[in-house]
Amino acid sequence: MTGNFFPEGLERNEVPDVVVARLPQYVRTLSQLLAEGVQVANSQQLGEKLQITPAQIRKDLSYFGRFGKQGRGYRVQHLLDELKQILGLTIRWNVAVVGVGRLGRAILNYPGFNPDGFQLVAALDDNPAVVGEQVGGLTVLPVSSLAEVVNRHQVSIAIVAVPIAHTQGVIDRVVECGIRAILNYAPIAPQVPPGVNIRNIDPVLSLQSMTYYLANGAGEGAGF
Amino acid sequence: MTGNFFPEGLERNEVPDVVVARLPQYVRTLSQLLAEGVQVANSQQLGEKLQITPAQIRKDLSYFGRFGKQGRGYRVQHLLDELKQILGLTIRWNVAVVGVGRLGRAILNYPGFNPDGFQLVAALDDNPAVVGEQVGGLTVLPVSSLAEVVNRHQVSIAIVAVPIAHTQGVIDRVVECGIRAILNYAPIAPQVPPGVNIRNIDPVLSLQSMTYYLANGAGEGAGF
Structure with missing residues (x-):
């Protein structure tokens, strides 16, 4: 019941994307352990969390x-x-939010980005009724100013929260402006x-x- | 460069959660292919998408x-x-949304759930200023009525969009009410x-x- 997990053609020193995607969860769990005063944790303890x-x-x-010694566990602070x-x-990563509808507003007012090093530096929308409005401490700018905004604020990441019909077009523009990491909500x-990476x-x-x-009456299913 | 992908102790006929988590993407892609008039697709074509x-x-x-014949591809409609x-x-799955803040409102007004068989049937919040309000066509109810709501509407799934400090408590209550599938936004x-499953x-x-x-200058990273 073992399987070849890795996609074909993977280079020896490339890390599978699915592993990279798990690392932020490790970071969060290690931070929690540290906050609880835990200084050493083994893979069993991490695994339970x-x-x-x-x-x-x-x-x-x-x-x-190599982060841990056999039988000794991981030093939480060091691994973190x-x-x-x-x-x-x-x-610190600068982020632009494109699309200031209901979801964009929730994103712009979400307090969870900054503590983790993501600074929302710009909000953009194409609706003239929204441009100029203050949302989450930012003045909404027209999407036409995206290239300038990316340049001025050294934006590395775009969060795109626009309707489906506009999503691909907006993402094409985001990519043209040199953004290589996109979080898409459509x-x-x-x-x-x-x-270019997109999640x-x-x-x-x-x-x-x-x-x-x-539907299948089973109880399993991991938490992420 | 192969690895033991499956968690230890997995039963032979259990499907890994990571596989289950991919299936909805298959469904979406097959639906798109069908809409484009594609009736047969091989794993190469599916893989590209x-x-x-x-x-x-x-x-x-x-x-x-077995869904496909060697060299013949998959019949899109059948596989879908x-x-x-x-x-x-x-x-059809009935869903309750607990937490009617900015994010809860965006969720309640999001048109994408119903076409996929998820019916938002109840909105609950503990803020007296919000209870009674109409949001997304629903009257916001107090969280204290959760058990009754779950019963009356045969709710199977809860979407929880409450602040971090309240999240575990709300989820405990949701679980007590018999909900076995939770989508958590905190x-x-x-x-x-x-x-109980939680995402x-x-x-x-x-x-x-x-x-x-x-940070590492690599360009890879899958789309989900």
Whole structure:
């Protein structure tokens, strides 16, 4: 019951995207442990918190070097610092939000980005009724000023929260402006060129993966 | 460069959660292909759309039986129907939204749930200033009426969009009311008992998995 997990053609020193996607959860869990005064944790303890097997944790971390000694556990602060470094979380990232509808407003007023190093520096919308409005401490600018905004504020990341019909067009413009990381809230999977990363926040997909367990009467299903 | 993908102790006929989590994306892609008039698709074509290797697609689908003939591709309509059945998407699911703040309002007004079989049937909040208000066509009810609401509307799924400090408490109550599928919008990983599924919508985790690529100059990173 083992399987070839890694996509074909993966280079030896490339880290699978699914492993990278788990690292932020490690960071969050390690931060919580540290806040609770835990200084050393083994893969069993981490696994319980993360709902990942200890074997998977050891394997994930092995991509980045040796963090723990056999039988000794991981030093929480050290592992946390290293993972933050690996993930680029010691850097401040400037973010532009494109689309200031209901969802865009919730995003712009969400207090959870800044503590994690993501600074929302610009809000843009194409609706003339919204441009000029103050939302989340920012003055909404027209989408036509995107290139200038990206340049001026050294924006690295765009959060796109526009209706489906406009999503691909807006994402194309975002990419043209040199943005290489996009968080998309529309329930479609937009196309981006190689070298650009996109993550889709899609509640329907999340719901649909839970109905499997409801419909099939099984109780499992990990927490992320 | 192969790895033991499956968690230890997995039963032979259990499907890994990561596979279940991919199936809704298959459903969406197959629906799009059908809308484009495509009647047969091979794993190569599906893989391009999904950014998953053809080998992984064949492996994922093999958990559920044989859908395609070697070299013949998959019949799109047939595979779509089967996957919808497997995922429980032929059933209508009633959903309660707990928390009617900015995010809750965006969720309640989001038009994307109903077409996919998720019916938002109740909105609940503990803020007396919000209870009684009409949001997204629903009258906001107090959280104290949750058990009654779940019963009356046969609610199977809860979407929880409350501040971090209240999240675990609200989720405990949701679980007590018999809900076994929860979509959580707070940026924490709440604890739920075995038999309950929870998915966390967490934009910060998504952003943090992209900064890896920004910080390390690599261009890869899948679309979900």
